[in-house]
Amino acid sequence: MANNDSAKGDFSVPRTMFTEEHEQYRTMVRRFVEAELVPYHQQWEEAGVVPREVWLKAGELGMLCPSIPEEYGGFGGDWLYNVVVIEELARRGISGPGFMIHSDLCAPYILAWGSEEVKREWLPKMVRGEAIGALGMTEPSAGSDVKAIRTRAVRDGDEWVIDGQKVYISNGQLADIVVLACKTDAAASAQGVSLILVEANRPGFERGRNLDKIGMKAQDTSELFFSGVRVPGGNLLGEEGRGFAMMMTKLAQERLAQAVRSICVCEAAIEWTVEYTRNRSAFGGTIADFQNTKFVLAQLATETTAARIFTDWCIERFRDGTLSAVEAAKVKLLVTDLHCKVVDQCLQFFGGYGYMTEYPIARAYIDARVTRIAGGAAEVMKQIIGRDLYR
Numbered sequence: 001m002a003n004n005d006s007a008k009g010d011f012s013v014p015r016t017m018f019t020e021e022h023e024q025y026r027t028m029v030r031r032f033v034e035a036e037l038v039p040y041h042q043q044w045e046e047a048g049v050v051p052r053e054v055w056l057k058a059g060e061l062g063m064l065c066p067s068i069p070e071e072y073g074g075f076g077g078d079w080l081y082n083v084v085v086i087e088e089l090a091r092r093g094i095s096g097p098g099f100m101i102h103s104d105l106c107a108p109y110i111l112a113w114g115s116e117e118v119k120r121e122w123l124p125k126m127v128r129g130e131a132i133g134a135l136g137m138t139e140p141s142a143g144s145d146v147k148a149i150r151t152r153a154v155r156d157g158d159e160w161v162i163d164g165q166k167v168y169i170s171n172g173q174l175a176d177i178v179v180l181a182c183k184t185d186a187a188a189s190a191q192g193v194s195l196i197l198v199e200a201n202r203p204g205f206e207r208g209r210n211l212d213k214i215g216m217k218a219q220d221t222s223e224l225f226f227s228g229v230r231v232p233g234g235n236l237l238g239e240e241g242r243g244f245a246m247m248m249t250k251l252a253q254e255r256l257a258q259a260v261r262s263i264c265v266c267e268a269a270i271e272w273t274v275e276y277t278r279n280r281s282a283f284g285g286t287i288a289d290f291q292n293t294k295f296v297l298a299q300l301a302t303e304t305t306a307a308r309i310f311t312d313w314c315i316e317r318f319r320d321g322t323l324s325a326v327e328a329a330k331v332k333l334l335v336t337d338l339h340c341k342v343v344d345q346c347l348q349f350f351g352g353y354g355y356m357t358e359y360p361i362a363r364a365y366i367d368a369r370v371t372r373i374a375g376g377a378a379e380v381m382k383q384i385i386g387r388d389l390y391r
C-alpha cells in the first residue's frame with residue numbers, strides 16, 4: 001500500500017487506501033492535467049466550453065469512466081480511479097471538463113439500469129470520449145423538488161415521445177446522450193418519474209443557451225429543449241415509475257464526488273496561501289509573520305484535516321458498497337460549507353491579487369459557490385440528515 005501524496009502540507013494525513021496501481025495512474029493523470037488542461041483552461045473559460053479533442057485524449061488514457069467493466073470497454077477499476085481523476089483536476093483548479101458528470105453522474109445509471117443493447121452501444125463510446133454524457137433532472141420550475149418535474153414521456157407503440165425542457169445541465173452543449181428524468185405518469189408524484197436515455201441527434205432535441213455563470217466558466221452548463229423527441233422503448237432505464245428511487249440511490253455517488261472535489265480545493269487553497277503569505281512583504285516582514293495569518297490558517301487546516309478524514313472514510317464506504325444516503329448528505333454538507341469558507345478566508349490574504357482572476361485563489365472562490373447548490377442544496381442535505389435523526 002502506498003501513501004498518497006495529493007495532499008501535502010502540515011494539515012495532510014496519511015492515506016492508505018490507494019495501491020501502487022492507483023498511484024501510477026495518478027502520476028499519469030497528473031501529467032495529463034499539467035500538459036493538456038492547465039495551459040488551456042483560461043482560453044476555455046473565455047469560450048465557455050472545453051473542446052471535444054480533450055475528451056478524446058482523456059478517453060485514450062483511460063480517464064473517463066474508469067470503473068466501467070471490461071465487457072463494456074472500460075478497464076474495470078474500482079471507484080478509487082474515479083477519485084484520482086476528480087482529485088487531480090480539483091487540486092489544479094480545473095473546473096471546465098465535465099468528466100465527473102460523465103463518469104460519476106451519467107454512466108452509473110446506464111451501467112446499472114440500461115438494457116444490454118444500450119450498454120453495449122454507449123458505454124464503450126463514453127469510455128473512449130466519443131460520446132459525452134449528461135444528466136438532465138433540473139427544470140426551470142423544479143430543482144430540489146425533483147418529483148415536480150414536468151417533462152413528459154408518453155408511450156406511443158414501441159417508442160417514447162418526449163416534450164419538455166431542462167436547465168443548468170452540465171455538459172449541455174457537448175452532450176451526445178442525456179439520462180433524462182421525465183414524468184411518465186403526470187398524475188403521480190415520485191412514482192410518476194422515469195429515466196430515459198435520449199440521444200442528442202434525435203429530431204426535436206435542441207440545445208438552448210450555454211448559460212452565463214459567475215464561475216465554472218469553462219463548463220457548458222446549458223438549457224435543453226425536447227419537442228416531440230422520439231426514442232425507442234428500450235431507452236427506458238430500469239422500470240417505468242422507478243426513476244425517483246433510482247436517482248435517490250445514485251445521488252449519493254454524486255454528492256460524495258462533490259465532497260472529494262471540494263476537500264482537494266480546501267487543501268490546495270491552504271497550500272497556495274501558505275506559499276503566497278510566506279513571500280509577500282509587508283511592514284518589514286511578510287504576511288505570514290502576522291499571528292492572525294497563522295491563526296486563521298491553523299483553524300482552516302485543522303478543519304480541513306478533520307473533513308479529509310471523514311471524506312476518506314466515506315470514499316472507502318462507497319467503494320465497499322456501504323455508504324448511506326445520509327452519510328453522503330453529511331459529507332457534502334460539511335465539505336462544501338468548508339470549501340466556501342476556506343477559499344473566502346484564504347483569498348483575504350492575497351489582498352488585491354486575490355480579486356484578480358489570473359490568481360487560482362480568485363477562480364477557486366468564484367467556482368466554489370455552486371457547490372452548496374448543485375447536486376442538492378445544503379438545506380436539502382440538512383433535510384435528509386434531520387429526517388434520519390427523527391426516524
Ligand SMILES: Cc1cc2nc3c(=O)[nH]c(=O)nc-3n(C[C@H](O)[C@H](O)[C@H](O)COP(=O)(O)OP(=O)(O)OC[C@H]3O[C@@H](n4cnc5c(N)ncnc54)[C@H](O)[C@@H]3O)c2cc1C
Binds near residue numbers: 137145171374375380
Ligand atoms: C453550475 C450548475 C450545474 C448544474 N448541473 C446540473 C446537471 O448537470 N443536471 C441537473 O439536473 N441539474 C444541474 N444543476 C441544477 C442543480 O442541481 C439545482 O440548481 C439544485 O438542485 C437546486 O435546484 P433549484 O436551482 O431549482 O433551486 P430550488 O429548488 O428553487 O431551491 C432554491 C433554494 O431554496 C432552498 N430550498 C430548496 N428546497 C428546500 C428544502 N427542502 N428545505 C429548505 N430549503 C430549501 C435552498 O436554499 C435552495 O438553494 C446545476 C446547477 C448549477 C448552478
